[in-house]
Amino acid sequence: MPRDSRLSTRRIARRRSIRSVAVSSAVALAVTALSGCDAVQRAPVVDTVGQVEFENALAIPPLDRGTVGPDGVREFRLRAAEGVTEFTPGVGTTTWGFNGSYLGPTLAATVGEPVRIHVENGLFVPTTVHWHGMHLPAEMDGGPHQVIEPGVTWSPSWTIDQEPTTLWYHPHLHGETESHVEMGLAGLFLLEPEDPDRFGLPHRYGVDDIPVIVQDRQFTSSGQFTTSTRGFVGALGDTVLVNGTAAPYLEVTTELVKLRLLNGSTARTYRFEFDDERSFDLVGTDGGLLEAPHRTDHVQLSPGERAEIVVRVRPGEQPVLRSISPDLGMPGPIAAMNGGSDRLDIMQLRAAPVLEASAPLAERFAEISRMNPSDAANERHFEMDGLQINGQSMQMHTVNEIVEVDTVEIWKVRNRMQFAHSFHIHDVQFQVLSVDGNAPPPELAGWKDTIYTRPGVIYELIMRFEDYADPDTPYMYHCHFLAHEDAGMMGQFTVVEDASTAPKVIDIPSRDDDTAPFAGHGGGH
Numbered sequence: 001m002p003r004d005s006r007l008s009t010r011r012i013a014r015r016r017s018i019r020s021v022a023v024s025s026a027v028a029l030a031v032t033a034l035s036g037c038d039a040v041q042r043a044p045v046v047d048t049v050g051q052v053e054f055e056n057a058l059a060i061p062p063l064d065r066g067t068v069g070p071d072g073v074r075e076f077r078l079r080a081a082e083g084v085t086e087f088t089p090g091v092g093t094t095t096w097g098f099n100g101s102y103l104g105p106t107l108a109a110t111v112g113e114p115v116r117i118h119v120e121n122g123l124f125v126p127t128t129v130h131w132h133g134m135h136l137p138a139e140m141d142g143g144p145h146q147v148i149e150p151g152v153t154w155s156p157s158w159t160i161d162q163e164p165t166t167l168w169y170h171p172h173l174h175g176e177t178e179s180h181v182e183m184g185l186a187g188l189f190l191l192e193p194e195d196p197d198r199f200g201l202p203h204r205y206g207v208d209d210i211p212v213i214v215q216d217r218q219f220t221s222s223g224q225f226t227t228s229t230r231g232f233v234g235a236l237g238d239t240v241l242v243n244g245t246a247a248p249y250l251e252v253t254t255e256l257v258k259l260r261l262l263n264g265s266t267a268r269t270y271r272f273e274f275d276d277e278r279s280f281d282l283v284g285t286d287g288g289l290l291e292a293p294h295r296t297d298h299v300q301l302s303p304g305e306r307a308e309i310v311v312r313v314r315p316g317e318q319p320v321l322r323s324i325s326p327d328l329g330m331p332g333p334i335a336a337m338n339g340g341s342d343r344l345d346i347m348q349l350r351a352a353p354v355l356e357a358s359a360p361l362a363e364r365f366a367e368i369s370r371m372n373p374s375d376a377a378n379e380r381h382f383e384m385d386g387l388q389i390n391g392q393s394m395q396m397h398t399v400n401e402i403v404e405v406d407t408v409e410i411w412k413v414r415n416r417m418q419f420a421h422s423f424h425i426h427d428v429q430f431q432v433l434s435v436d437g438n439a440p441p442p443e444l445a446g447w448k449d450t451i452y453t454r455p456g457v458i459y460e461l462i463m464r465f466e467d468y469a470d471p472d473t474p475y476m477y478h479c480h481f482l483a484h485e486d487a488g489m490m491g492q493f494t495v496v497e498d499a500s501t502a503p504k505v506i507d508i509p510s511r512d513d514d515t516a517p518f519a520g521h522g523g524g525h
């Protein structure tokens with residue numbers, strides 16, 4: 001196949017040159033941030049506290065439970081396409097969405113069910129859809145290797161085999177993840193327990209169980225998205241959208257309301273709290289419930305992280321969810337250039353004059369079975385520096401780490417910079433063994449798939465690679481600041497039967513055309 005091989009050689013050459021441009025511009029960005037030079041506009045401090053009118057009812061993404069076919073498989077359909085969204089009445093913004101103009105439906109399946117998702121690409125460019133936090137075979141993961149060409153439908157299937165929790169889905173096309181998510185491609189994927197009444201947790205979707213997808217955006221004067229204001233972490237917007245609604249309010253009709261918080265931003269970290277500094281219960285993190293509600297007055301989430309909180313309201317009151325000066329662990333002036341001093345009003349809760357009684361929240365949930373460090377078959381180290389991990393940039397054909405199936409491993413992750421990074425692992429939910437040698441704080445004591453990696457701190461993670469051996473298809477680990485991931489701050493691991501025979505170099509599947517996947521169409525960019 002001389003023609004094919006010529007094309008693929010050209011493709012690889014182009015990918016390399018584009019990647020090297022991306023890496024060098026990202027390094028330039030880092031240097032810019034370090035030197036304080038103004039070649040890139042530095043993100044100014046944003047303060048919207050007290051200035052948001054909360055005039056729009058919070059949109060609730062439609063709940064989509066799919067349909068169960070004769071084979072017992074729960075099936076869903078997603079179609080990614082471009083549309084127009086009016087975040088401000090009368091001002092149309094070009095956006096991308098699944099089954100709509102912005103974001104996508106909330107998919108829901110019960111733990112133990114087989115599922116199949118038909119994902120049609122109605123865009124003009126290739127994309128992928130990754131099931132963030134899901135335990136599933138690598139070829140179903142929707143990472144950079146499962147590209148969906150325009151006009152093509154991809155139909156991954158797997159069985160839900162993990163704790164009930166809040167997951168999400170979003171594109172993961174190498175080099176274009178930030179732009180595709182920025183345009184609006186994201187949605188929640190709820191994994192539901194067989195007994196939803198357990199532990200007194202509110203579970204009526206859109207009534208007392210509320211999806212809260214928080215994103216920041218910057219708009220041009222003509223109302224289009226722009227990512228021109230950037231810090232080291234990536235694009236920082238001055239307008240907060242919740243489920244695609246600007247200045248949202250939520251009518252609360254019950255004494256207790258559960259908020260499923262997703263930081264769906266590409267770069268911004270939020271430190272959520274209420275304007276009256278009330279306490280609430282943190283009940284779940286990325287991969288499942290905590291062992292018991294953790295009473296707190298704030299929860300901090302970096303991009304991709306989730307938290308489920310249960311808030312008690314009194315009749316008629318109107319508390320405001322806001323984000324105040326997230327603790328980024330960076331030196332003050334650098335933190336301020338990366339959202340660390342920002343104060344953002346996010347959403348107003350409007351409690352009805354008379355509230356429906358809620359079941360009491362259990363004082364304890366289920367015990368989390370702890371993985372034992374002495375069971376670990378392997379320990380790996382991941383040093384994050386610049387926009388690389390262990391001195392390497394993402395290469396599509398390189399398998400950086402090979403893991404043997406049905407083993408427990410300890411991964412020690414350290415961010416060596418003074419700047420922010422995070423660490424996300426596909427396929428598994430992990431447990432945090434220690435943070436700089438200390439027991440993890442409550443918000444890191446449950447199941448996690450993404451953690452914020454504070455500068456200089458060593459995070460010791462433990463995880464089990466239970467099944468789905470496939471030596472030819474990698475999973476990803478990466479920084480979840482999407483601009484960093486796009487610039488190559490990502491690596492690949494395979495889960496295999498026999499590490500001694502598994503390939504370190506894999507074939508990159510050839511594509512139907514010679515279009516560089518990195519030259520994505522991005523209206524408003």
Ligand SMILES: [Cu+2]
Nearest residue numbers: 421479481484
């Ligand atoms: Cu990073």
